[in-house]
Amino acid sequence: MANHPDFAAPWCQTLLSDPNLQWAEELTSVFADRSVTNSMFNTTLNTSHAIKARLFFRRPSPEPDAAVQREESCMLLSVGDGVDGKAGRAHGGFNALILDQVTGVCAHHAAPGANPPATATMTVDYKAPISTPGVILARAWATEHTGRKIWCRAVIEDGEGKVLASGKALFICPRPSAL
Template sequence: MVIHNPSILFERIKHKEYRIPQENLVELQKQEWCLETLNNECYRPIDLLIRPLAPHLAGLYTMMSKTLATKATIPIWEGFYKPFVSEEDPDEFRILLALGPDVDGHLNTAHGGVSALMLDEAMGNMALMHTEPGTPVFTTYMHTTYKKPVPTPSVLLLRATFDGKRSAGRKLYINASLESGTGVVYTTAEALFLEARGKDGPKI
């Protein structure tokens, strides 16, 4: 049995309202399918602490907070969390994002490594929802299946879910998918995250 302990990220949902930057909101609202998440009260927008990077995380997470935070890479990266209600209504983590041309591996097609990185980020955030507050997690295994090329530029949906049946102790199994938002699944992944012990990593 896994006890659902809200992390610092979840505490922010309950105690601090996060507002999506207006520029990002306007772009996302242009996609009709994004409204299902944006207008759904079950999915609360959360501050992922990387855009801008939280002061206490200075020098960390530079891949997503700096390298891939340009207009031509991943200019939009907004997270949403639906809390766990029951086994029949489990929690889900979503990210609405925009991809630019500078992540291409082929013409108008995102590099496969970028897809894997984004899936890893989404699953890592979901893993944090199931750890003690402030405890970091590390990816120890990740299996990625590439189903279709990811077009660029594009606005996409990431989904991550927690596998409570397989998870136990410090081991957290997470599943995720990168989708078009209109039914096309581009890439899927499953991963095992390990909750850090003691001074294994920086506090989040």
């Protein structure tokens, strides 16, 4: 997917050629028992009109509040008009979905386990519309991990680094299984 034509833009090529970038698996690849299907991304939105291509990777985070592991989870996406609310603009719920997905991956990386953490609450701030079709970058980093709670922040940016949406989320890790 890294060679998808929509990722040929110079900013994408610069991003993807970063030597600090580590390719990451999607959550569905991690769970052999299929307890996480992620069918929203793998089936519903995986079309030539919605999410045309997506890549997951990790890299060092430039954010000063990236307190857990100093890394961020990233998702590069090529989106089409199948996610529109208004013509040429992604639906606001799509922004929230992307932020929830990237923060969930980040929270799971911060506390890997048999089951991923669940979103307890998320706040989304809309800054500017996501233009469609287009390519966006979603980044998330964990700011705190206390007990079963993981707090994450995230942004969706365009190719110029302009923040289109930001979010804060709290995830709760499952209780350990009784032996």
